[in-house]
Amino acid sequence: MFAPGATVRVKNDWPETRGPVHVRTPHYLRGMQGTVVRHLGSFRNPEDLAFARPAPLRDLYHVRFAQPAVWQEGCSGDELQVEIYEHWLEPA
Amino acid sequence: MDKDTPRNHHDLGGVSKFMCEAVDTTPHALTDFDKQVDAIRGILGAKGIMTVDELRRGIEAIPEAEYHRLSYYRRWVRSMADILLQKGVVTEAELRAALEAG
Numbered sequence: 001m002f003a004p005g006a007t008v009r010v011k012n013d014w015p016e017t018r019g020p021v022h023v024r025t026p027h028y029l030r031g032m033q034g035t036v037v038r039h040l041g042s043f044r045n046p047e048d049l050a051f052a053r054p055a056p057l058r059d060l061y062h063v064r065f066a067q068p069a070v071w072q073e074g075c076s077g078d079e080l081q082v083e084i085y086e087h088w089l090e091p092a
Numbered sequence: 093m094d095k096d097t098p099r100n101h102h103d104l105g106g107v108s109k110f111m112c113e114a115v116d117t118t119p120h121a122l123t124d125f126d127k128q129v130d131a132i133r134g135i136l137g138a139k140g141i142m143t144v145d146e147l148r149r150g151i152e153a154i155p156e157a158e159y160h161r162l163s164y165y166r167r168w169v170r171s172m173a174d175i176l177l178q179k180g181v182v183t184e185a186e187l188r189a190a191l192e193a194g
Contacts, residue, residue: 014097014098016098016099016100017098020149020153021100022145022148022149022152023100023103026103026105026106027095027097027099027100027103027105028095028097028105028106030097046145049143049145049146050145050146050148050149051146051149052143052145052146070106071106
């Protein structure tokens with residue numbers, strides 16, 4: 001579990017290159033560092049549900065990112081908040 | 093600025109060619125086709141044959157050119173056909189025969 005305020009990094013992983021997948025982590029956040037805002041609950045892993053496989057519960061978080069670092073545009077203070085599952089996050 | 097990544101084609105966030113296009117928010121009526129597709133989706137779910145999670149995965153798997161060409165509900169029907177074929181619920185021959193019979 002990550003606590004609010006924890007600094008995390010989105011895994012720089014590309015399961016798309018390994019075969020058919022369903023992934024909820026946007027491509028533009030892979031490898032980016034952000035801050036956990038809140039725990040949203042635990043939900044069946046959509047990556048498994050998409051293939052009708054047994055789907056374990058996964059923790060979901062709101063994670064906030066500084067927008068200029070993501071898209072090389074915008075002003076300091078601009079932020080982006082995205083829902084990301086725990087198995088996509090690592091401590092940073 | 094676009095990142096050079098092996099993203100899947102439906103993963104459109106932040107991709108410059110899809111930015112700054114006005115969204116058509118004009119209300120529009122559903123067609124009979126749209127309603128039929130939604131009804132079939134409902135029956136497949138109620139009978140436990142296929143879930144919306146699988147529907148979404150099937151939509152994402154539509155080849156890129158076709159994905160952008162198809163309407164919202166045509167993507168649904170394409171996904172449902174693909175998933176039912178993959179799961180062996182219907183065979184290609186059965187589907188073809190049904191389409192030819194109209």
